[in-house]
Amino acid sequence: MSNRKHQIVVIGGGTGGIMVAAQLLRTRKNLDVAIIEPSETHAYQPAFTLVGGGLMKKSQTIRPEAKQIPKRATWIKEYVETINPDENEVVLKNGDTINYAYLIAAPGIQMNLDGIEGLAETLGKNGVCSNYVDPEYTWEVLRNFKKGIALFTQPATPIKCPGAPQKIMYLTADYLKRNNREYDTQVVFATPGTVIFGTEPFKTELNRYVNNVYSIAQRYAYKLVKVDGDKKEAHYERMALPDGRTDYVVNDERNAAGCIGYRWDGKEKHVVEEENNHIDELKEGTRYIIKFEMLHLAPPQSAPTWFQATKLANPDGPNKGWMACDENTLQSKFYPNVFGVGDVTDLPTARTGAAIRKQAPTIVKNLLQIMDGKEADYKGYDGYSSCPLVVSHNKMLLAEFKYDAVRSSDPLLSKFFDTGKASYPMWLMKRYMLPALYWHAMMKGYQF
Numbered sequence: 001m002s003n004r005k006h007q008i009v010v011i012g013g014g015t016g017g018i019m020v021a022a023q024l025l026r027t028r029k030n031l032d033v034a035i036i037e038p039s040e041t042h043a044y045q046p047a048f049t050l051v052g053g054g055l056m057k058k059s060q061t062i063r064p065e066a067k068q069i070p071k072r073a074t075w076i077k078e079y080v081e082t083i084n085p086d087e088n089e090v091v092l093k094n095g096d097t098i099n100y101a102y103l104i105a106a107p108g109i110q111m112n113l114d115g116i117e118g119l120a121e122t123l124g125k126n127g128v129c130s131n132y133v134d135p136e137y138t139w140e141v142l143r144n145f146k147k148g149i150a151l152f153t154q155p156a157t158p159i160k161c162p163g164a165p166q167k168i169m170y171l172t173a174d175y176l177k178r179n180n181r182e183y184d185t186q187v188v189f190a191t192p193g194t195v196i197f198g199t200e201p202f203k204t205e206l207n208r209y210v211n212n213v214y215s216i217a218q219r220y221a222y223k224l225v226k227v228d229g230d231k232k233e234a235h236y237e238r239m240a241l242p243d244g245r246t247d248y249v250v251n252d253e254r255n256a257a258g259c260i261g262y263r264w265d266g267k268e269k270h271v272v273e274e275e276n277n278h279i280d281e282l283k284e285g286t287r288y289i290i291k292f293e294m295l296h297l298a299p300p301q302s303a304p305t306w307f308q309a310t311k312l313a314n315p316d317g318p319n320k321g322w323m324a325c326d327e328n329t330l331q332s333k334f335y336p337n338v339f340g341v342g343d344v345t346d347l348p349t350a351r352t353g354a355a356i357r358k359q360a361p362t363i364v365k366n367l368l369q370i371m372d373g374k375e376a377d378y379k380g381y382d383g384y385s386s387c388p389l390v391v392s393h394n395k396m397l398l399a400e401f402k403y404d405a406v407r408s409s410d411p412l413l414s415k416f417f418d419t420g421k422a423s424y425p426m427w428l429m430k431r432y433m434l435p436a437l438y439w440h441a442m443m444k445g446y447q448f
């Protein structure tokens with residue numbers, strides 16, 4: 001067991017950790033920065049959607065971590081076990097301790113497969129897949145999916161990139177259309193949410209895709225509680241809809257119009273006669289059961305368990321376990337020499353790499369200010385986040401917003417594109433420009 005000290009310690013060498021470390025070292029070359037990161041590889045996760053849709057290879061999304069660690073930073077290849085912020089100390093899994101003057105927490109988010117009954121046993125087989133865990137299996141399931149229901153769903157917990165469960169749904173619907181499988185199949189979106197998207201004009205554009213382009217059946221305020229992989233059943237409980245609404249079930253038109261006219265139970269067709277009973281049935285008291293051939297889901301997610309036990313996490317309340325950060329300065333609410341970035345934070349906005357692109361410069365500025373004996377009073381972050389919603393193999397729209405789900409367009413981008421309308425140039429941006437910007441600009445500490 002050894003004890004070391006670094007001026008700035010960064011926990012996590014993912015998107016947030018590398019971006020902040022690289023920007024710090026680009027701004028002040030002589031800083032002593034250590035990055036604690038156990039993984040040998042670094043993934044460009046936004047492209048997992050394209051891997052799941054068969055539009056990119058997984059190997060194209062992964063690079064060696066060694067190439068991402070900034071040259072002047074020290075790489076400590078270990079897991080953090082806990083943080084003792086009262087002692088300015090990080091404890092590693094191997095028993096070593098690292099002391100710091102300043103800490104950046106960026107350990108990301110944790111997948112909790114145990115959060116849904118039966119999920120851990122069946123994910124990765126029986127047609128149950130997740131781009132959050134293994135996008136290559138998603139593609140395997142999709143290309144072998146010929147008949148029945150493809151169900152897309154997400155948990156009631158916060159998740160990273162909340163648009164990702166929809167993106168793979170659009171890619172699936174598009175693939176089925178292009179391969180003449182759409183009349184033997186039905187795509188279903190079942191979500192604990194109450195709308196397809198919260199901000200206009202993206203909501204209108206996505207509704208057009210869901211209802212008109214693809215005829216996707218929707219189930220709102222549906223909370224997934226169990227997956228039975230052997231029986232290929234997803235069990236849901238209905239949550240209350242706001243304002244007395246009762247439109248849980250939207251768009252069974254293809255059934256009503258006789259395009260399908262049957263329910264597929266995994267083995268055979270059942271002619272559907274009852275209205276609004278095409279896809280799911282109320283069984284077992286209050287549970288609705290949807291039978292699927294393909295199920296894509298985002299697992300329930302949380303801050304890492306070890307992080308939740310530290311004094312940097314909210315001890316209670318609705319954000320319990322997530323890192324308590326000032327919404328505009330990103331400084332820890334409890335320890336002024338600590339900042340948080342990325343998925344682990346409790347910021348009320350979508351957890352994305354795009355959000356981190358705007359968080360990193362704010363952290364860098366505030367950290368340098370406190371190192372210079374000033375206050376961390378730069379309120380540079382306004383909750384910006386964005387979600388490139390791929391709606392087909394060659395079209396995308398870019399939903400950009402800030403706190404309170406207010407639309408917030410990047411001034412440079414909106415000079416060239418109408419980001420609220422799905423288009424081919426925007427698709428090119430997702431497929432080629434954003435990955436290049438990630439590896440060659442964001443990971444290298446350039447601010448833009």
Ligand SMILES: Cc1cc2nc3c(=O)[nH]c(=O)nc-3n(C[C@H](O)[C@H](O)[C@H](O)COP(=O)(O)OP(=O)(O)OC[C@H]3O[C@@H](n4cnc5c(N)ncnc54)[C@H](O)[C@@H]3O)c2cc1C
Pocket residue numbers: 011012013014015016017036037038039044045046047048049078079080081106107108109131132160161164304341342343344351352353354355356386387388
């Ligand atoms: C399917 C999918 C699609 C997405 N699509 C988009 C998109 O289109 N646009 C977008 O902007 N974002 C997208 N995202 C989200 C984006 O990738 C994340 O928000 C972003 O990577 C979060 O960065 P982070 O640094 O917080 O966490 P990560 O990048 O996940 O990094 C966390 C790091 O911490 C390390 N770590 C974990 N535990 C420890 C420990 N105990 N000790 C030390 N290190 C530890 C991990 O190894 C990891 O390297 C997507 C994500 C997924 C999964």
